[in-house]
Amino acid sequence: MKKKDYIEVGNPHRLLTPGPVLLITAGDGSEDNIFSVAWSTPLRKEPPMAAILSGKGHYTYRLIRKTGEFGINIPDLSMAEAVIYCGRNSGRDVDDKFAGAGLSRIPASRISAPLVAEAAARIECRISQVVDMGYSSLLIASLLRTEVRKDYYSEDRWDFNDGLKLIHHLGGSRFAVSGSDLEVD
Ligand SMILES: Cc1cc2nc3c(=O)[nH]c(=O)nc-3n(C[C@H](O)[C@H](O)[C@H](O)COP(=O)(O)O)c2cc1C
Numbered sequence: 750m751k752k753k754d755y756i757e758v759g760n761p762h763r764l765l766t767p768g769p770v771l772l773i774t775a776g777d778g779s780e781d782n783i784f785s786v787a788w789s790t791p792l793r794k795e796p797p798m799a800a801i802l803s804g805k806g807h808y809t810y811r812l813i814r815k816t817g818e819f820g821i822n823i824p825d826l827s828m829a830e831a832v833i834y835c836g837r838n839s840g841r842d843v844d845d846k847f848a849g850a851g852l853s854r855i856p857a858s859r860i861s862a863p864l865v866a867e868a869a870a871r872i873e874c875r876i877s878q879v880v881d882m883g884y885s886s887l888l889i890a891s892l893l894r895t896e897v898r899k900d901y902y903s904e905d906r907w908d909f910n911d912g913l914k915l916i917h918h919l920g921g922s923r924f925a926v927s928g929s930d931l932e933v934d
Contacts, residue, residue: 768791769823770787772784773803778861784840786801799889799892808839810886818861818873818875820865824869825914830850835850847865857871857894
């Protein structure tokens with residue numbers, strides 16, 4: 750194999766950015782909000798747990814800490830503009846971020862936060878541990894209930910055969926798009 754050239758870079762997180770970008774919802778019954786998250790990771794399979802990283806200054810953070818709950822909503826490619834809107838505007842300055850992003854709320858079953866009707870999948874989360882990371886917190890949560898669009902799921906995994914395209918944050922307003930899978934024996 751011909752030797753490839755490598756360059757040293759100073760932003761390792763850009764290379765480690767894992768799964769799809771997320772829309773995180775929170776609400777206490779009288780108030781709600783939504784924001785975009787690129788930094789997340791699954792942590793445990795059974796019982797299922799995951800973590801997201803949230804800036805402590807985010808308007809949504811206050812609601813998440815008050816309720817101890819949040820919703821993970823996984824957007825598909827058609828929601829890329831909503832992701833940018835929710836990641837660039839704060840609930841502090843906007844009356845209704847859902848409406849501003851063109852998204853609709855639906856009630857969750859197990860948490861007080863609303864969920865996003867248009868999302869490809871939704872996960873209801875309850876926080877079990879908060880790790881202080883300085884200006885942000887790692888929110889470690891139990892995943893109480895998960896639902897996914899039927900046409901986007903088969904054999905216990907994402908199914909890209911029916912037009913599903915997921916978006917992965919590269920930085921700024923750029924995304925990588927995943928739209929197919931590969932099986933290697
Ligand atoms: C694509 C994208 C990904 C983002 N990922 C994160 C993230 O992982 N964690 C975080 O705290 N903020 C992240 N942000 C920034 C927040 O979404 C943004 O500050 C948002 O306006 C906070 O909203 P709020 O003040 O209404 O809660 C991201 C923004 C964009 C556009």
